[in-house]
Amino acid sequence: MLFFVARRLLYLVPVLIAVSVLTFVIASLLPGDLAYVILGDQATPENVAALRHDLGLDQPIWLRYLGWLWHILQGDFGRSFRTGQTVLQAVSERVPISFELMILAELIGLAIGVPLAIACAAKAGSAFDRLMTGSAFGMLSVPTFLSAILLIYLFAVELRWLPATGYVPFTEDPLANLRFMVLPALTLGLAEWPGIMRVLRSDMIAALQEDYIALAKAKGLKPSRILFVHALKPSSLTLVTITGINIGRLIGGAVIVETIFALPGIGRLLVGAILTRDLIILQGVVLLVGAGFVIMNFIVDLLYALLDPRIRHGHA
């Protein structure tokens, strides 16, 4: 097991290097010279040249990349030339918000998707199964901005149960914080459950056809044990994968949902950086989000090994 973890960790190194190269190259390829962005259109060529020299922009790209990487390895991701905030400060302020949103959304998605998938697989082909599979299909095709608006209309405008926009830190007032979080998390969760449900349902239907399920029945086990232990455990690998991918995706913040509900998360930080051409922030945040995604996948790999002994022992 230790060997397995070490090997997986080693695989991370080239991936992280690739992420950093891509991030840097893409940011450098964006149109517009950073010096002009900072100084404005009216700047004299002399000033621009001087600033370019100060920023190191007159150096070849590979040298700039190495310099950037060198600073990052020392923990220095750079500083926004607009706000003066460092990348790490900006990210650490906003990560808790996106993180909380992601966890709540995933929990809602799993809480709806998993029980539905099990119920549908147990009664595959029934009217209930067809209704739920159809609803999942329907939900998949509803974009989040639409469901967000509908939820705001229902819960904030009509029923007046929940606030439509805003944010209070969890540490200040946990209850108020949750009230602000419910609608955005629900919006994302409603987009998550159909995928979870469809994948787990089809995996479980396949598992229920297996010989070992017939044997479990022949052993006289309770139907609940057959469903929840004998069929669910071998079916949960794909579920872990898509949950991991969803979480990895949401680490980067949910741009649309954070914007609609005015949540100051990573997604809003990124959008702001793009709109103001704050390349330092953009580079740093994209790199951190990419790293988060990679690490999430690493955790998914570990979960695989935990769920399936054949992977743990290097058989599959």
Next chain:
Amino acid sequence: MSSALLSVENAVVDLPTPRGNLRAVDHVDLAVGAGRTLGIVGESGCGKTMLSRAVLQLLPKKARLSGRVMFDGQDLTTLSAEKLRKLRGRSLAVVFQDPMTSLNPVLTIGTQLIETIQEHLELDLAEARQRSIELLAAVGIPAPEQRLAQYPHQLSGGMRQRVAIAVALSCEPKLLIADEPTTALDVTIQAQILDLLAREQQRRHMAMIIITHDLGVVAGRTDEVAVMYAGRVVERAPTPALFKQMRMPYTEALLAALPKLDVAPHTPLPAISGRPPDPTRPLKGCSFSPRCRYSAGRCAFEKPQLCSAETPEHLYACFHPIAARVGA
């Protein structure tokens, strides 16, 4: 017949298929007494596995079963799901063909044994664990205590089948159904597994049904043999009587198709020519007649019924049985 532990009476299994109704089991009568062994022999698709699933009440959802399956005084076809569940694994156990797929790959050997024991017997975890270790030792698994924590993929095929047998034996069943228990195993392991089954059967006085396509498997190990063809029992006899004088040409053909060690190299196997009839298009006459060397006259128009030979235990369904032909 009323004294039998298991008696299958007039069992018919129909499977609806896109090509029409498939009659997998066609009016079968069988009985096994307590502590006795019955062999069911036939080639693939003859309905032997469907028959065993009918006994276990584990037929595919779409299948329809009629007739009675009397086990220990109860008709399994009318039993509630909950009562059936209490019977399965407890009094009625099964070993499937392929040990590579019949054990759950993500649960330990220990879990799969202990869950069965705790489902049916009033034992706490430590007692169930102890019993599992004893069972694994009884089926010839070395270092049984360490095996409990292992997963099926860490064991060889033969070892896995031993585990499956240990699971089946775990609650001292009255009847064990072994559905092609050695087909998926190496030849060298086959005899070991069959001997193990025979030994445990003797020791535990349980009844056993061995389902196989191999007459050689049932030869020395069963009290009675039923030969199935196209969903029907075509010959049934006490094992010694069957091998002494088989009546049904199909049984003879099955025996002839067994590979023998004393033939010259490169001799082709005397396979049964032709194929079994399409089960969705039943024949009017004897199902074997299109492939039968002795087929003549009414074989093609009339179905032969099971009738007895010299002894009432030896039954066969044939108009031109082998011994009669010799005399004619």
